[in-house]
Amino acid sequence: MASTVDASSRQGFKLSQLIYDTRYRSLTIQAIAMALLVLFLSWLVSNTVQNLSDLGKDFDFGFLGQRAGYDINQTLIPYTSGSSHARAAIVGILNTLLVAFLGCILATIVGVIAGVLRLSKNWLVARLMTVYVEGFRNVPLLLWIIAIFAMMTEATPQPRDFREGGTASMWLWDSVAVSNRGVYIPAPVWGPGSTALIIVFVLSIAAIIGFRRYAFRRQEATGVLLPILPVSLALFFLPSILAYFVLGGPVSLAYPELGGFNFQGGLHMRNSLIALWLALSLYTGAFIAEIVRGGILSVAKGQSEAAFALGLRPSRTMNLVILPQAMRVIIPPLISQYLNLTKNSSLAIAVGYMDARSTLGGITINQTGRELEGMLLLGLFYLVLSLIISGAMNVFNARMKLKER
Amino acid sequence: MSDTHAQTARFVRESMLPEREPPLAEVGAVKWVRENLFSGWLNILLTVVSAVVIGWILLHIVPWFWNSVWKAGSLSQCREIRDEAFGPGASSACFAVITDRWHQLVFGFYPQTLYWRPVTALIVFLIAASPVLFPRLPRQALWFSAISPFIMFWLLWGGSVWAPLSVLLGIVLAYVAFRIASRFVSPVLAMLAGVAVAVLCWGLLAGPLTTDMSRILPIRLRAVGSDDFGGFMLSFIIGVSAIILSLPLGILLALGRQSDLFFINKVSVAFIELIRGVPLIVWLFTASLLLNYFLPPGTNFDLMLRVIIMVTLFSAAYIAEVVRGGLAALPKGQYEGADSLGLDYWQSMRLIILPQALKISIPGIVNTFIGLFKDTTLVVFIGLLDPIGLSNAIRASTDWNGVYFELFVFIGLMFFICCFSMSRYSIALEKKLQREHR
Amino acid sequence: MSDVAHEMQTSRAIDRSQMQVSDEVAIQITDMNKWFGQFHVLRDIDLTVYRGERIVICGPSGSGKSTLIRCINHLEEHQAGRIVVDGIELSNDLKNIDKIRSEVGMCFQHFNLFPHLTILENCTLAPIWVRKVPKREAEETAMHYLTKVKIPDQANKYPGQLSGGQQQRVAIARSLCMRPRIMLFDEPTSALDPEMIKEVLDTMIELAEEGMTMLCVTHEMGFARQVANRVIFMDQGQIVEQNEPEEFFGNPQSERTKLFLSQILGH
């Protein structure tokens, strides 16, 4: 106490300096803000502690090790009702990541196509894409999810309609069945020798990368560009096809077949997954289309004219001049669309798809009564996911910034 | 050596050429069709493919609409009427469900005799919003906008007029206190004084005032509970109140994120990232499952209010990012100019920076509102009856069991009309701002 | 006359030894007409450019000057008449367009450098991908021309880091790297500050001194007097008057030309 008085009197410190001196003012304000925040948080915590003890609960993550006791209809890793809640949570997280991953891919494809076509000179196709974009952007995603789910379950035939003489038939030479129980597609069966086939395939991918490198180096040296696309395609298909026949067809397809009241064999994609996937992709695709369109439009017209005037063909102009510039504009909002899609996948609840929210944040909470812990973990999962994605975006932005004076 | 060419014609035009019509191949429908639909094989392919897609969609939708039944008491009646008119199994929409239940989809279970109240509230809202959205209207109208929330609250929930009035009184007193205090102390302290006065007023004065005045001058409307709210009305109330309430909070967060003060900056960033990193649905479950844990024991309040609080916090984080964009878009000279006039931080923000930054942020705020309005459908998962929740309820009745797409089409169309017109507005505003900036 | 032009005349004498006009036709435009929708932008244009000519095109804004020179390398399509460049007729045939574009260089009012590429990459892009020149060689050529426009030391910067005058000189170098036989300029100096105009005009004069065939839309009348061998005045999409610069400025014939000159020369 005495020392403070000493120190302040030496510098001629007055209490009012805390408010009016710019050196201390900001510190004072921050100290007050911090005190208020700490007060508020401790108020929340004490309330929570009080409420928990009133209810006779504690704060404990031990329930994660206990037996879950419920079934999950789509599991990417082995899981039974005897597995732990932690494992159920992981199954749910993987399901979230699966639909988010599939959704990002399809949304990108749909969005890029729609965005480019909206700029097309073709009047009809441009209008059609405008209708798609505006239609999906201006209607709630949830409505699209349940509408598509209703279409899958109400407007598709039942498995028994596929019987001999029934009203429904399978698509693509009897390999795909779209029924109200889900979509059945052929499943690959990995026979002996398939490891060799996979190795051949991986090697041919490596060869493509190597060839591209070589081609560009050769272009730098001689100016002549080898035909990259045809060679890459040939390298992609030929070795694998050859190996397939040499190895005597190690991989075969198991086709879905009608047995009893349902399809057997093949890969079963649940309607919940498909409806969620399609709705997320089409909805996000509409936003991506606008991003792509905006990105391409953001490149000034003079850029392509300058490239044309130099004698570059339109396709080269697109690849060398327009796209590299448009990408800088497109990629940051594109990544935040991916983030949105991932968060929106929590609407899985509308169709009963077993994602992280349904397992960890749903059934587990209901069965154990651990609302606080469960929601905390669930929130943490989404938070970490989005921090990772936005971190990647920041790195990209810093790298790609145009150099200006 | 000659620099000019022998053949270089000296040329002077005696009479100007008149404007001529382009050659026939260059005008009219023929050219339009050739250029826009059939120039090059890729274009032809696109035309054909999109024609096929459009045809396929129309083939499914048109008969469904064309044969639709608009007057029936139940789905089975609908089917009977259809069988009679178009033959059994014909594709036919049963829009009778909309004619029968539209009032539920719009108002939820709000008492039918009182529909004039939400409608009046909507009109009040539109009047109040117009001076904000259209700067050409007189600025005095903003006073009406400022008190309109209290009018709307009273119209919607009813009860004694004195309850909203005493809340309003608290705000007015707080403002007066702020003005007086700011003459003597720094703005931050003055603001604290204002807040203190408001809290005191609400805590001590509001309760007795309401009861006493209600006895003396009993002006009241029939009270309607939040449970009866539903449909588009509910979506609208949640969306609008969240966006209005989140504006001040969002602006503060944006200022915090721009601030040089380390602690304030980090807290703002943490709050914004935390809110934006977690899906709304998780926040809604938090509101319905966990909010009671965080509040003093025994507090238990309206689910709708809880949802509005949660959605407000949620949209504040998004608004903060929009406003931050607006702040960042201002030229640095504006900040320096404000500083050079000797204004302190709050003055320069209030008088110079924020008016401009908010103006450029309006399109972004409208877009946030569109997103929020669509997201209000998520409240169905915590038991509120938004349009989608009501569509489930309608389907659960025996009369309309099995009606799906008619309801979806109606709900989707309503959302589309609202969101599309708002997004047009925001695009128009953005264009206008761009023109002004040049 | 503008100050810049005065300065130029006193500062440096122009070496006319290489500026020779040959009998060879570089560009032949006959009866060319162009419409934008219903709007008749170019009307009955007849113009023959011989190799080595330096032609300045002037005229009020909106008279179709830009459209005319953009038609020459097919940035715009014409609807009637013929355009023959270096013996190649402009048609919708992609091969012809490619050939003509690699013969004809163009500089724009707003430079249109590629902001995502360095100065050097801007200059080597087209030689590598169109002319199929090895990278090393393309870079050598680029450095040669960058030295010529006096900015070799900026080669690894990005366009955004250069001043307007420097950017326009890079744009000229970029065109030259394709070794064109004809250069088109569309108001190359009108987006520049006065002190930068001179450096760009100097570069263009140097080009002229080496005998480049040039078609230049500009309102720099000093440049027109000193460098051009022909001045063309356009109005309402048509060529109203053309003459040698001395005659054109000293004794304009058409009323429109007189009016235009009095406005632009500020008398």
Ligand SMILES: Nc1ncnc2c1ncn2[C@@H]1O[C@H](COP(=O)(O)OP(=O)(O)O)[C@@H](O)[C@H]1O
């Ligand atoms: N792409 C276009 N579409 C329609 N009209 C155009 C287009 N480009 C130019 N114009 C019109 O053609 C006329 C001539 O333009 P331009 O050749 O740019 O004139 P200048 O270069 O002489 O100023 C102007 O009236 C202009 O508005």
Ligand SMILES: [Mg+2]
């Ligand atoms: Mg022009």
